[in-house]
Amino acid sequence: FIEALTDGGYLAALIPEEYGGAGLPVRGGAVILETINRMGCAAAAGHAQMYTMGTILRHGSEEQKAHFLPKIASGELRLQAFGVTEPTTGSDTTQIKTRAERKGNGYIVNGQKVWTSRAAHSDLMLLLARTTPADQVEKRTDGISTFLIDLREAQKNGCAINPIDAMINHNTTEVFFDNVPIPGDSLIGEEGKGFRYILDGMNAERCLTASESIGSGKYFIEKSVNYSSERIVFNRPIGQNQGIQFPIAKAYAQLEAAELMVRKATTMFDAGLTCGGEANMARLLAAEAAWECGEVCMTTYGGFAFAREYDIERKWREARLSRTAPISSNLILSYIGQHILGMPRSY
Known part of the structure; x- marks a missing residue:
């Protein structure tokens, strides 16, 4: 699946043409990912490359x-791993414990990441680690650095990558760093x-x-409409x-x-405009x-929704994941309350 997307140039859609990509805007990438999911596939199996490479593009050296x-x-190299989340910090990224300490011309990395999707199938990882201890910085957001590391060498x-057996249909892992040298x-x-x-x-x-x-x-809507139009009960x-009809119609309106x-x-x-509020609200509303x-689709199909052959329960599990990761709906609500409405911080 990933090879097909790579060969078609879809995963390079947001990379500028001068570097071999299509040079599309984020809207173009959004259309690609939407279409993949609309066809019944799971773009999460390879979507990280679209947004992780932006860090290199905007902040990397020439x-x-x-x-x-x-x-x-x-496709010679795969950048599918994003090492941020840790077992003891969750969404509070400023409290990450993974350290990258200077040694000579490089760094030594120690720590653990969890829910690092696709790490087992990625050549590179975008890693977030503390280079200055939290108690030595003025702001919690200071002293954290971003690295692009070669997982093959690590x-x-x-470095050890262990798979996590989960209900989602793409690979996710926990990653351990034990005195790992990086240049x-x-x-x-x-x-x-x-x-x-x-x-x-x-x-x-x-x-x-x-x-x-x-x-x-x-x-889901297309499946629900088609099935409910063809399924005959009581003549x-x-x-x-x-x-059956009204819940489908309501869900469709919410989706629109x-x-x-x-x-x-x-x-x-x-357009280069500040859009933190809009991006977070889009994520919240779309996931919900x-x-x-x-x-609605599960209800429409009834017992058949639980049969794997209909591909409803699989997509249903994927939809549930989107309310939790890569950011939970509750954390977005907190963001809206504090940063958009000016209310006191809720945590």
Whole structure:
């Protein structure tokens, strides 16, 4: 699946043409991911490359861009792993424990990442690690750096990648770093500024993953409409019953509204406008709408929804994941309350 997407140039869609990509805006990438999910597939199996490479593009050196981006675009190298989340910190990224300590011309990395999707199938990882202890910085967001590391070399020198058996249908892992040496030129941008670099790319991530949810929602609606029109019970199609028809119609309306917010967010992002609020609201509304569409589809199909051959329960599980990762709906609500409405911080 990933090879087909790579060969078709889809995973290089957002990489500039000068580096071998298509040079599309985020809106273009959003359409690609939405379409993949609408067709019943799961773009999460390879979507990370679209938003992780943006960190290299915006904050990497000219040498890093020239070396890595053409190889990522061609598929020679895969950048599918994003090492941020840790077992003891969850969504509070400023409290990460993974350390990268200076040694000679490079760094020594120690720590653990969890829920690092696709690490077992990635050549490179975008890694977030503390280079200055939290108790030695003025702001919690300072002292965190971003690195682009070669997982192939790291696994020869103290890095272990263990798969997590989960209900989702793409590979996810926990990654351990035990005195792993990495070269100094693995650093992206300035030391200690990595948290800001990651935040800069989060809006793109929100827009792209929201588009996936829109695609999943459309998949559910199409399935529900078709099945309810063909399924005959008591000599009439079940879609003729208000108990079936109205929930489908309501879920569709919610999905359409969410899609408008996604379009607004991607348009603002591509125009270079501040869009943190819009990107987060797009992510929230799309994830919740997709879940509602999935619930409606499960109800419409009844017992057959649980049969794997119909591909409903699989997509339903994917829709549930989108309410939790890569950011939970509750954390977005907290963001809206604090940063948009000006309310006191809720945590």
